[in-house]
C-alpha cells in the first residue's frame with residue numbers, strides 16, 4: 001500500500017458553509033504527515049471524516065486501503081485517534097479507561113494489561129493509573145488519552161494537536177513516542193500549530209486553508225519554493241520598473257536621464273539576489289565592521305540591539321566564507337552564525353495569506 005490515506009473530493013458542508021471543500025490528498029504510508037492550517041481551516045473536520053466519526057457531505061476517502069463509507073469498521077480497526085479534546089470518561093480511572101478501549105477493540109485481556117502497563121510507563125502516567133480522569137491535570141489527561149489510543153496497536157495514528165498545553169519535558173516524551181511508533185512502521189497524521197514540532201518530526205506537510213489544500217510538500221520543499229518565489233518576485237519587480245523607466249527615458253533631456261539612471265540603480269539594488277547572515281561577534285569593533293562594509297559582496301550591515309549584526313550580502317556559495325575570513329583576519333571572535341532562510345512559519349503565513357486574498361475577491 002503506497003498511501004495510508006487517499007481522499008477523493010472529500011467535502012463537509014455545514015448548511016451553506018464548506019468546512020472541507022473537495023479535498024484531494026494522498027498521504028504516504030509509513031510516514032509522519034503534518035497537517036497544518038489556521039484555526040477553523042478544516043483540519044479536525046477532515047480528521048473526523050477519516051476516522052469515521054462524521055460522514056462527508058460528498059466525496060470519500062480510503063484509510064489503510066478501506067473506504068470510509070463502505071467499510072468504516074475495517075477502518076476503525078486500523079486506526080488510533082488522539083482527539084483535540086480528550087474524550088475519556090471522567091468517572092473512571094486512567095487504567096479503567098485504557099482497559100475499556102482495549103476491550104472495545106477486542107484486545108485479549110492479558111495482552112491488553114501488559115500493553116497498558118508498557119505504554120503507561122513509556123509516557124510516564126503509570127503512577128496515576130488509579131486516579132479518576134476527572135481529577136487529572138490537562139497534560140496527564142493527554143498522556144492517558146495517548147495510551148488509550150495505542151492499546152490496539154493501530155497501523156495509522158491520528159493526532160489532533162496532541163502536544164498543546166504540554167510542558168517541554170512531556171512534549172519530548174510524546175515526540176520520542178511518535179518517532180518510535182513510526183520506526184515500527186506505523187503512519188502518523190499529526191495536526192499541529194507548532195512549527196518546530198512539525199519540522200522535527202514530519203516527512204511531508206499539507207497546509208489547508210478555508211477547507212482547501214493550499215500547499216503540500218516536504219518541509220524543505222516548501223521552503224525552497226518560497227525562496228524561488230521570492231527571487232522571481234524580485235527579478236520581475238526590478239525588470240518591470242526598468243522597462244517603464246527605459247520608456248520614459250527615451251523622451252528625457254540629458255539631465256533628466258541621469259536622474260532616471262539613479263532610479264534604475266536604486267530599484268536594481270533593492271531587488272538584487274541577496275541573502276542575510278546573522279552573526280554574533282563578542283568583541284565587535286569599528287575595525288571589523290568597516291572591513292566588512294568594504295567587502296564588495298556586502299550590501300548593508302545592521303547592528304541589532306542584542307549586539308548581533310545582520311549582513312545583507314551577495315547570494316553566492318563563497319560569500320559566507322569571505323565574511324567569516326574577513327572577521328577572523330580582523331581578530332573578531334565569532335560566537336554564533338546563521339543564515340536567515342525562510343522558516344516553515346514564513347511559508348505558513350504566506351500560503352494562508354495568499355489564499356485569503358483570493359477568497360476575499
Ligand SMILES: Nc1ncnc2c1ncn2[C@@H]1O[C@H](COP(=O)(O)OP(=O)(O)OP(=O)(O)O)[C@@H](O)[C@H]1O
Pocket residue numbers: 014019037038039040041042043044045046084
Ligand atoms: N458541528 C459543526 N457545525 C457547524 N460548523 C462546524 C462544526 N464543526 C466545525 N465547524 C466549522 O468548520 C470549520 C472548520 O473547523 P475545524 O474544527 O475543522 O477547524 P480546525 O482546522 O481544526 O481549527 P483549529 O486549528 O482551531 O482546531 C470552522 O469554521 C468551524 O466553525
Ligand SMILES: [Mg+2]
Pocket residue numbers: 043044045084160
Ligand atoms: Mg482542530
